[in-house]
Amino acid sequence: MLEADFIIVGAGSSGCVLADKLSANGKHSVLVLEAGGTDLRFWVQVPLGYGKTFYDKAINWAYLTEPDPGLNGQQDYWPRGKILGGSSSINAMVYIRGNEQDFKGWEKAAGKGWSWREVRRLYEELESGPLKITNPSHDLHPLCTAYLEAAQQAGIPFNEDFNGQTQEGVGHYRTTIHGRRRLSAARAFLRPAMKRPNLRVVTNALATGLEFNGKRVTGVNFTQNGKPMQARARHEVILSAGSVNTPQLLMLSGIGPAKHLKSVGIDVKLDNKHVGQNLEDHLGVNYIYRAKVPSLNNELRPWWGKLLVGLRYVLFGKGPLASSLNQGGGFVRTDKKRKSPNIQLYMQAISTLKPKAGERPLLTPDEFPGFALGLSSCRTESRGFIELRDANPQTPPRIVGNAYSTKNDIAEVLAGVKLIRKIAAQPALKNVIAEELRPGPQVKSDAALIDDLRTRSGTVYHPACTARMGKSKADSVVNPRLQVHGLKGLRIADASVFPNNITGNTNGPCMMLGARAAEIILEDYAENKSS
Numbered sequence: 385m386l387e388a389d390f391i392i393v394g395a396g397s398s399g400c401v402l403a404d405k406l407s408a409n410g411k412h413s414v415l416v417l418e419a420g421g422t423d424l425r426f427w428v429q430v431p432l433g434y435g436k437t438f439y440d441k442a443i444n445w446a447y448l449t450e451p452d453p454g455l456n457g458q459q460d461y462w463p464r465g466k467i468l469g470g471s472s473s474i475n476a477m478v479y480i481r482g483n484e485q486d487f488k489g490w491e492k493a494a495g496k497g498w499s500w501r502e503v504r505r506l507y508e509e510l511e512s513g514p515l516k517i518t519n520p521s522h523d524l525h526p527l528c529t530a531y532l533e534a535a536q537q538a539g540i541p542f543n544e545d546f547n548g549q550t551q552e553g554v555g556h557y558r559t560t561i562h563g564r565r566r567l568s569a570a571r572a573f574l575r576p577a578m579k580r581p582n583l584r585v586v587t588n589a590l591a592t593g594l595e596f597n598g599k600r601v602t603g604v605n606f607t608q609n610g611k612p613m614q615a616r617a618r619h620e621v622i623l624s625a626g627s628v629n630t631p632q633l634l635m636l637s638g639i640g641p642a643k644h645l646k647s648v649g650i651d652v653k654l655d656n657k658h659v660g661q662n663l664e665d666h667l668g669v670n671y672i673y674r675a676k677v678p679s680l681n682n683e684l685r686p687w688w689g690k691l692l693v694g695l696r697y698v699l700f701g702k703g704p705l706a707s708s709l710n711q712g713g714g715f716v717r718t719d720k721k722r723k724s725p726n727i728q729l730y731m732q733a734i735s736t737l738k739p740k741a742g743e744r745p746l747l748t749p750d751e752f753p754g755f756a757l758g759l760s761s762c763r764t765e766s767r768g769f770i771e772l773r774d775a776n777p778q779t780p781p782r783i784v785g786n787a788y789s790t791k792n793d794i795a796e797v798l799a800g801v802k803l804i805r806k807i808a809a810q811p812a813l814k815n816v817i818a819e820e821l822r823p824g825p826q827v828k829s830d831a832a833l834i835d836d837l838r839t840r841s842g843t844v845y846h847p848a849c850t851a852r853m854g855k856s857k858a859d860s861v862v863n864p865r866l867q868v869h870g871l872k873g874l875r876i877a878d879a880s881v882f883p884n885n886i887t888g889n890t891n892g893p894c895m896m897l898g899a900r901a902a903e904i905i906l907e908d909y910a911e912n913k914s915s
C-alpha cells in the first residue's frame with residue numbers, strides 16, 4: 385500500500401505541471417501514478433519523432449472511434465500519449481494560448497478565477513519559468529514564406545505572434561521545442577521536480593478505480609505490470625488522465641450517468657449525467673499540392689537527404705528533425721460577424737500521400753516535391769461522448785465523435801477550404817504549384833467539397849470537455865475549484881474539465897490548467913480547509 389497527501393493519476397500536460405507545483409514547497413507528499421513508461425526514448429526527444437510515435441502502441445493509447453456518419457461512416461484514429469508527459473510527449477509541439485472569447489466562456493461557466501486576465505497571468509508565469517517557447521521565424525522553409533505572402537495577397541493580415549495582442553491573421557507558429565529536444569510537460573516540469581524527496585512517480589501503473597469511504601474518495605486501485613495495488617490519499621486524489629481516460633476512470637468507479645453505469649454492471653456511487661458527455665473536438669483536413677520547386681520531401685525522402693538531415697541535427701541541433709512541420713498557419717473568421725476566429729490554418733512544406741505501415745510517413749514523404757495546406761475547426765457545435773463498453777478497466781472506452789453533425793460545423797469548414805484554394809491561387813503560391821493532388825481540381829461543387837471533407841477529415845487531437853467545469857451538478861462534473869460535485873477528496877485537472885474548447889492547440893491550455901489547479905489546491909490546504 386502506497387500513501388501520500390495527494391495522488392495524481394496521469395503524468396500528462398496538466399498532471400506534470402500540477403505535480404511540480406504541488407510538491408514545490410516541500411510541505412506535501414505527492415504520488416503520481418502513470419499508466420505509461422519513461423519518456424527517455426529517442427523518437428520522443430527528437431522533435432520530428434512524432435511521425436514515429438503516432439502509431440506506437442508502446443507509448444500511445446491508439447484509440448479508434450466508433451464508425452462516424454459525419455466521416456462517411458469511417459472510424460477516426462485518436463492517438464493519446466501513454467508515457468511520462470502524456471500527449472505532450474507525442475504531439476506536434478505548436479504552442480497556442482487560446483483567445484479572450486474562449487476564456488469569456490470559461491469565466492461565464494466557472495467565474496472570475498478562470499477569466500482571460502487570470503489565465504494570461506498563469507501563461508506569463510509558466511512562460512517565464514521552465515516553459516521555454518521557441519520562435520522558429522529564422523528557420524522557415526521558402527515554401528512557408530511563399531504561403532505567408534500568398535495569404536496576405538488573399539487579404540489576411542500578418543500576425544507576428546498568435547499569443548500576442550490578437551490571435552487573428554497568418555504567421556508562423558511558436559513551438560514547445562527547446563534546444564534540439566521536445567519540451568514536453570515531463571521534461572519542463574516533472575523531471576526537475578522528481579529530484580524532490582516528497583514527489584514519487586510510479587510508471588506502468590494503470591489506475592483501475594477509486595476507493596471510497598462514504599462520499600469521500602480515499603485512494604486509488606491500480607495495477608502495476610498486472611499486479612493489483614492500492615494507494616491511499618491522506619488529502620485528495622486528482623485525476624489528470626486526459627479527456628478520454630478521466631471520464632472512463634470516473635465511470636469505472638461508479639461516477640457517471642446512472643442508467644449507463646447499470647447497463648454495464650457497475651454500482652452507482654454518484655449519478656451525474658455529464659460524465660463522458662459534451663465531447664468537443666477539432667477536425668481537420670489537408671489540401672495537398674505537387675510543387676514546381678523543392679519541398680522538405682526533397683530533403684527527407686532520399687537516403688542521402690536523410691543522412692544530411694541527420695548530420696545537421698547531430699552536429700548543429702537544427703533542420704527538419706529539430707522542428708515541428710507545422711511551420712506556418714493562422715486563425716481566420718469565415719464570418720466577419722464573429723467575435724473571434726473559427727478556422728485555424730496550417731502549412732507544411734511536406735506531402736505524405738502514401739501511408740506507411742505503423743507510422744505517419746513524416747520521415748519518408750512523397751518522392752516528388754509537394755506540400756500541404758490544412759485547416760481545422762476551432763469552436764465546433766457538434767458534441768460527442770465517451771462511454772464504457774464493459775466494467776473491465778483494460779477495455780478501451782467507446783468514443784462517439786459525432787463529427788460535423790451540425791450544418792454550421794460543415795459550413796465553416798466548407799468556407800475554410802474555399803479560402804485555402806483562394807490562398808493557393810495567389811501569385812506567391814500559384815507560381816510554385818504544379819497541381820492540386822487532393823482533393824483535385826475536379827472536386828468543385830459544394831456537394832463534392834463536402835463529400836471530400838467527410839471522407840478525408842479527422843481529429844486534430846484536441847478532444848476536451850468530457851467532465852466539464854461549471855457551477856452546479858445540473859450543468860457540469862466539477863465546480864470552479866475542480867472538485868467533483870457531490871464528493872469529497874476528488875478533483876479533476878486536465879482537458880476534460882474545459883468548459884468549452886479553445887481556439888487552437890490544447891497543450892498550452894492544459895499546462896495552464898495544471899498550474900491553476902495547483903494554486904487552488906495549495907490555497908485550500910494553506911487555510912487548513914479540507915475539501
Ligand SMILES: Cc1cc2nc3c(=O)[nH]c(=O)nc-3n(C[C@H](O)[C@H](O)[C@H](O)COP(=O)(O)OP(=O)(O)OC[C@H]3O[C@@H](n4cnc5c(N)ncnc54)[C@H](O)[C@@H]3O)c2cc1C
Pocket residue numbers: 393394395396397398399417418419420438463464465466467468469470471472474475476477478479480589590591592624625626627629630633844845846847877878879880889890891892894
Ligand atoms: C498526435 C497529437 C498531436 C498534437 N499536437 C498538438 C500540438 O501541436 N500543440 C498542442 O498544443 N496540442 C497538441 N495536441 C494536443 C495536446 O497534446 C493535448 O491536448 C494535451 O497534451 C492533453 O493534456 P492532458 O493533460 O489533458 O492529457 P494527456 O497529456 O493525454 O495525459 C494523460 C496522462 O494520463 C495517463 N493515464 C490515462 N489513463 C490512466 C490510468 N487509468 N492510470 C494511470 N495513468 C493514466 C496517460 O497515459 C497520460 O500520460 C496533440 C495531441 C496529439 C495526440
